[in-house]
Structures are given as C-alpha cells and as structure tokens.
Amino acid sequence: MSTYKDISGTTEIGNEGIKKHFKSIEPWQPVFELIWNGFDAKAKHLAVDISLNNLQALSAISILDDGDGIDPTILKQTFGRFNDSNKYEDAAQHGAHGRGRLAFHRICRFATWHTKTPSGQARITIDATTIKDYDAKQIPDEAQSRLLKEQVKGTLVELEEFSCNLPSLPELRAKFAIEFGWFLALNPSKSLKLNAVPIPVPRHEITRQSFVINAHQFDVQVIRWDERPSSEKSYTYLLDSAGRTVHKQLSTLNNKVGFFTSIYISSLWADTFASTQDLIQPDAHTSNSSEWKNLVRQLGDLTQSLYYDFLRRQAAVEVEKYVEEGLFPSYTELPPDEQSWRLDNTKALVITIFMADPSVFSAASKKQRKIIIRLLDRLIVSNENDSLFEVLNSVLDLDDKSIKTLADQLKQTTLENIIATIEILQRRQVAASKLRVLMNDHYREVLETPDLQKIIENNTWLFGSGYEILGAEEDSFTKIAKDLRDKIPQIENIGTDDVDDEDDIVGARRQTDLFLARRIPVLDSNGQKVYRCVIIEIKRPSVSLNIKHLRQLDDYANIIKKHPEFSSEKMRFELILIGRQISSADTEIRSRLNGQIARGELGLVSDDPRMKRYVLNWYTLLDTFELANGFLLDQLKLKRNFFEASTKQELVSELQEAN
Numbered sequence: 001m002s003t004y005k006d007i008s009g010t011t012e013i014g015n016e017g018i019k020k021h022f023k024s025i026e027p028w029q030p031v032f033e034l035i036w037n038g039f040d041a042k043a044k045h046l047a048v049d050i051s052l053n054n055l056q057a058l059s060a061i062s063i064l065d066d067g068d069g070i071d072p073t074i075l076k077q078t079f080g081r082f083n084d085s086n087k088y089e090d091a092a093q094h095g096a097h098g099r100g101r102l103a104f105h106r107i108c109r110f111a112t113w114h115t116k117t118p119s120g121q122a123r124i125t126i127d128a129t130t131i132k133d134y135d136a137k138q139i140p141d142e143a144q145s146r147l148l149k150e151q152v153k154g155t156l157v158e159l160e161e162f163s164c165n166l167p168s169l170p171e172l173r174a175k176f177a178i179e180f181g182w183f184l185a186l187n188p189s190k191s192l193k194l195n196a197v198p199i200p201v202p203r204h205e206i207t208r209q210s211f212v213i214n215a216h217q218f219d220v221q222v223i224r225w226d227e228r229p230s231s232e233k234s235y236t237y238l239l240d241s242a243g244r245t246v247h248k249q250l251s252t253l254n255n256k257v258g259f260f261t262s263i264y265i266s267s268l269w270a271d272t273f274a275s276t277q278d279l280i281q282p283d284a285h286t287s288n289s290s291e292w293k294n295l296v297r298q299l300g301d302l303t304q305s306l307y308y309d310f311l312r313r314q315a316a317v318e319v320e321k322y323v324e325e326g327l328f329p330s331y332t333e334l335p336p337d338e339q340s341w342r343l344d345n346t347k348a349l350v351i352t353i354f355m356a357d358p359s360v361f362s363a364a365s366k367k368q369r370k371i372i373i374r375l376l377d378r379l380i381v382s383n384e385n386d387s388l389f390e391v392l393n394s395v396l397d398l399d400d401k402s403i404k405t406l407a408d409q410l411k412q413t414t415l416e417n418i419i420a421t422i423e424i425l426q427r428r429q430v431a432a433s434k435l436r437v438l439m440n441d442h443y444r445e446v447l448e449t450p451d452l453q454k455i456i457e458n459n460t461w462l463f464g465s466g467y468e469i470l471g472a473e474e475d476s477f478t479k480i481a482k483d484l485r486d487k488i489p490q491i492e493n494i495g496t497d498d499v500d501d502e503d504d505i506v507g508a509r510r511q512t513d514l515f516l517a518r519r520i521p522v523l524d525s526n527g528q529k530v531y532r533c534v535i536i537e538i539k540r541p542s543v544s545l546n547i548k549h550l551r552q553l554d555d556y557a558n559i560i561k562k563h564p565e566f567s568s569e570k571m572r573f574e575l576i577l578i579g580r581q582i583s584s585a586d587t588e589i590r591s592r593l594n595g596q597i598a599r600g601e602l603g604l605v606s607d608d609p610r611m612k613r614y615v616l617n618w619y620t621l622l623d624t625f626e627l628a629n630g631f632l633l634d635q636l637k638l639k640r641n642f643f644e645a646s647t648k649q650e651l652v653s654e655l656q657e658a659n
Contacts, residue, residue, distance in 0.1 A: 005138040007075050008120065011102075011131075027107050028172060033100030034063045034157050034177050035192065036263050039183065041067030041155065047193045050166065058162040061108075064147055066154040072138050079124060082169045105131055114145040116153050151286075169195060169587045177202045177438035182262050185223055186237065190200050202227055207306060211298055213291045216269040220299065222306060225260040236263040236299065240270040247273055247287065252300050257358065258314065259307055263299065308355065315354035318361070319347050327370040329377055331521070336461075346377040349488070426515040431459050438581050439541060439618050447653055462621050480566075481517040483537055484559045488552050524572070531568075544583035545615060548591065550605065553577045557611045577605070578616045589615050 043065035105128035234251035274284035592605040603614040
C-alpha cells in the first residue's frame with residue numbers, strides 16, 4: 001500500500017521578511033510569477049483557469065503546466081530558499097531569485113502545488129498566515145490531481161480563499177498579452193491560455209536579417225513591440241541550434257522612449273558558447289570573441305536604422321496631430337500652391353527636430369508647442385537657416401547623425417520649396433499652353449462634353465486660386481442644379497447672334513455646353529461652416545458670349561433663389577459663365593464687368609451676397625495665370641510653339657491627365 005512521506009520544511013527567512021518584498025505589486029502579478037515558474041521549468045503549454053462564484057467574486061485560480069515539475073527529493077533547494085535559486089541552466093530564466101512562488105499571499109490565503117516528476121510526486125501547501133512554512137508530502141499516483149494524472153510530468157498550482165478581486169477577463173487577457181506576448185513570439189512552440197482562450201501576441205513588427213562573420217552564420221530576428229512588455233527590458237538573446245538560450249544581454253537601445261525590442265539570434269556558433277573560457281572549455285565561444293563583438297556592432301547599426309525609421313513614423317503621426325489641433329499656421333494669406341509647400345516644409349522641419357529630441361515637443365504644453373512651431377515656420381523663410389541651425393544645435397542633445405540630418409534639412413529647405421513650386425508651375429504652364437492652342441486652332445471641331453468636362457475637372461486651378469480643388473460630384477446637388485438650369489428658355493438654342501462668324505454656326509450646333517456643379521463645406525469670413533456651391537456653365541468654344549447668355553445667367557440665379565432646396569442661409573452660390581471669348585458686338589457684359597471692377601474679383605458681374613455671378617473667357621484666365629507666375633515661367637523657357645503641331649485629340653488626351 002502506498003504511503004505519504006512528509007517532506008515539509010521552512011523557508012530561510014521570516015514571515016514579515018518575505019511579505020515586505022511584495023507590498024507594491026499589482027493583484028495579477030502573483031499569477032504572472034507562477035506562470036513564469038512554469039515556463040522556467042521548460043513547460044511548452046500552460047493553462048490558467050479563473051473561477052468566480054455567484055457574486056462574481058474570485059473562488060479559485062489554477063495554473064497547469066507540462067514542465068519538468070518540482071523535484072520532491074531536493075525541496076530544500078527550491079521551497080527552502082528565498083532570494084536564491086538553483087535555476088541557472090538557461091540564460092532566459094525568470095525565476096532566478098526563487099521568491100515569485102510566495103507572491104500569492106498578495107491575493108489569497110492558501111496556495112497548493114501538485115507536482116509530478118520522474119523523481120516522484122508531491123503536494124505542497126502554504127498558508128499565507130505562516131508563509132515561511134510549507135507543508136509538503138510525497139504522494140502516490142492514485143493521490144495525484146486528476147489533471148496531472150493525464151501528463152507525464154508537470155505542475156498544477158491552486159489558489160484559494162481570496163482577499164481581493166482581479167480585473168475582468170478581457171482586461172486580464174490584455175495584461176497577459178503585454179506580459180507574455182514577447183516570450184510567446186520568441187518561442188512559437190509554446191502556448192498560454194486563459195480560461196481556454198489562447199493569449200495573443202501583441203502588435204509588433206519583425207525584421208529578419210542574416211549576418212555571416214568568419215564563416216559563421218547568424219540569423220537575426222528583431223521584434224519591435226508597440227507596447228513595452230511589462231517585465232521585459234530590451235534584450236538580445238543568443239540561441240544555440242537546439243533553441244536553448246545560452247546568453248542574453250541588454251540591447252544598446254534599451255532606454256529609448258517608446259522603442260521596445262527583443263532581438264533573437266540563432267546560430268550553430270552558439271553551440272559552444274560559454275560565459276568564460278577556462279581549462280575545461282579552452283575553445284569556447286564567449287561574449288569576448290571577435291565574432292560576437294563584430295555581430296554586436298552590426299546589430300547596433302541595424303537597430304539604430306530601425307529606431308530612426310520608428311522615430312520618423314512616430315514623428316509623422318505626432319505632427320499630423322499637431323496640424324489637426326491647429327498648432328501650425330493656416331497660411332490663408334498665401335496662394336494654395338504656396339500654402340501646400342509651406343506647410344509641408346515646416347512639417348518636415350518639426351519632424352526632424354522631433355526625431356533629434358522628442359522631448360522638445362512631448363514635454364511642452366499645447367500652447368508652447370504652438371509657439372515653437374510658428375516661430376520655426378517664420379524662421380525657415382527668413383534667410384536665417386544658418387542661425388536657426390546654430391540655435392537648435394546648441395540646445396538639443398544631438399548625436400553626429402542627428403546633427404547632419406538637421407543641417408541637411410535646413411540647407412535643403414529653400415531649394416525643395418523652389419523645386420516643388422516650379423514642378424507645379426511647369427505642369428500648369430504646359431496645360432495652359434495646350435489649352436491655348438486648343439482654343440486657337442481647334443475650337444470649330446466637336447469637343448464632346450465628356451472630353452471637355454474631364455479637362456476642366458483636372459485643371460480647375462485655371463479659374464483662380466480659390467478653385468484649386470472643387471471636389472467630387474454630389475449626385476443630388478448636381479441633379480437638382482442641372483434640372484433647374486434646363487428650365488431656362490432657349491438655353492441650348494444657337495443663332496447667328498451667338499457667333500462672330502456665321503461659318504461657325506454648323507460646328508457650334510454640333511457641340512454641347514458643359515455644366516459643372518459642386519457643393520463644398522467651407523468656413524466663411526466669420527469662421528462659420530457653410531456650403532460653397534460652385535456652378536460653372538461653359539459655353540461651347542464656337543460661341544461668343546453676349547447679353548443673351550448674361551440674361552440666362554441672371555435667370556438661373558433667380559430660379560435657384562426660389563427653389564426650397566437651395567434656400568438655406570448656409571449656402572453661398574458662385575455662378576460662373578465661361579466661353580472662348582466675349583462677343584465683339586456685346587456691350588452689356590463689359591459694362592457689368594466695369595461696374596464691379598472695384599471689388600477686385602476677376603469676372604465679377606453681380607455681387608449678390610448669396611449669389612455671386614461671374615463671366616470669364618479662356619484667354620483672360622490663361623493670361624492671368626501667366627502674369628501671376630511670370631518670373632518663374634520665364635525661367636522655365638517653355639516654348640509654346642512646341643504644341644502647335646499637336647492634333648486636337650492629342651491635346652485633349654494630354655489635358656485630361658491630372659496636373
């Protein structure tokens with residue numbers, strides 16, 4: 001008949017001496033310690049089960065593993081020690097101080113270990129009120145826990161009589177992921193479950209690279225974590241061909257804010273690794289070996305590169321938040337092109353400074369960040385880049401690479417702005433030249449609405465800086481606006497009074513007018529949100545604009561005013577009539593234009609606050625663009641006659657490409 005052998009004992013420290021080590025730990029950390037004990041015992045699979053009673057309070061916690069178990073024949077070397085341990089075989093051990101098992105008293109009174117090893121089986125119980133004493137017995141197989149009977153070896157820990165609660169299971173699962181996710185990622189053959197649900201690996205990025213040093217291959221995985229593992233610093237692990245961790249050391253970037261890595265190196269070279277060379281292992285590889293030192297240098301370059309990439313992405317995200325928060329200037333006084341490059345340029349400088357020293361912005365208040373950003377914006381366009389560099393270099397703690405990056409950024413600022421502006425102007429000058437040739441040489445040919453419509457949609461900048469981006473069509477607004485427009489009498493009829501040359505009548509009647517309508521949410525002069533409604537009526541190129549078309553524009557404005565859908569005080573309309581030219585016989589359009597000239601708005605013929613009307617011709621628009629950008633366009637030396645040999649179809653196709 002099997003007997004129970006008493007192997008009880010006492011830990012070599014007093015009750016209060018043990019408990020003082022766990023005063024500040026969180027309630028879930030004792031469970032973490034017991035899980036780590038399982039992994040330290042080479043367990044491949046761990047299962048944690050948490051039970052609640054009818055009042056939703058903790059009633060039981062169990063941690064089952066399939067590790068090596070607790071050898072009952074040497075219990076004094078395990079349970080009899082505190083702040084000392086016999087677990088030194090693996091450099092990745094976590095329970096190296098032999099005290100984590102006693103943290104249970106933080107949340108409950110009783111802890112029982114059921115263990116099964118090739119050396120025997122045992123049951124060990126500790127009462128938190130006398131925590132230094134452990135009651136232990138070697139037990140026969142029939143007395144073993146049901147869960148362990150099914151395993152060859154392993155340990156089951158059961159906790160009872162709780163003094164506090166744990167977070168909810170979803171919250172606890174998230175904490176498990178942060179604590180153990182890095183370990184599970186480095187050891188994909190291992191698993192951890194909480195109430196039968198596997199613990200996921202937290203969000204991370206993996207970079208893989210191989211190095212060959214003195215004919216030895218080192219396969220490297222750098223895992224960057226989105227969140228810092230709660231008990232893991234940024235370590236570099238060296239694994240032998242069996243996957244055993246033979247060495248670990250802190251990463252060179254261990255203290256970088258927000259940058260958390262685990263570096264995992266596998267190599268046959270590690271099969272003969274030892275902490276030191278001695279008479280027993282004279283040929284052992286060590287951390288002083290030339291291969292290891294060379295590898296560490298190359299790893300440093302790799303992780304530094306990853307860190308800069310991480311910082312750049314982080315800085316870009318942070319800077320976009322600053323833009324959304326209104327910390328950057330609005331540049332409303334500048335043309336849209338200049339607004340764009342000015343914002344991009346200041347953002348690039350802020351990103352560079354953020355990368356050099358994130359605390360410049362992270363440690364500042366919102367108001368301080370706004371002041372810093374706006375001062376930088378002014379300085380980089382003040383021809384004081386050299387002085388700005390000197391100031392920044394004197395107050396920031398920059399390494400050589402950061403200094404060079406910052407200097408290059410400031411030196412390139414003006415050049416990049418010029419290049420960006422010229423590229424935009426160059427594309428637009430090409431488009432303007434093609435459109436001029438189209439209006440001069442091909443206006444009699446049929447310009448189907450889809451052709452001309454796409455040209456206009458991709459070149460709305462021609463109408464002026466306020467029309468850079470009119471946005472996508474809105475079906476309901478466009479349909480209503482088009483239906484109202486079609487109610488204007490004789491809107492599509494073409495007569496001899498609509499052309500300067502009667503020979504153009506046939507071609508004009510084959511063509512169609514183009515109608516565009518857009519509704520865009522904007523801020524008015526008082527900072528209030530309103531809808532800006534832009535409606536453009538483009539008369540077929542063969543038609544010369546005259547008083548009839550002006551009256552049609554007025555009729556259309558009156559129809560819109562009376563329509564209930566468009567009666568909102570939050571809608572501001574701009575009706576634009578545009579043609580190839582104004583009729584040489586017309587006087588009314590010119591009179592209306594002269595009457596509004598003091599307003600300073602090109603083509604304005606009616607200044608109704610809610611219903612502005614404009615009449616424009618293509619040549620005025622093209623000339624306005626060239627005059628506004630004359631100096632730079634002269635420097636580009638584009639030859640307009642280069643396009644004069646192009647066919648109508650070639651010009652249309654090219655103009656339909658976005659500029």
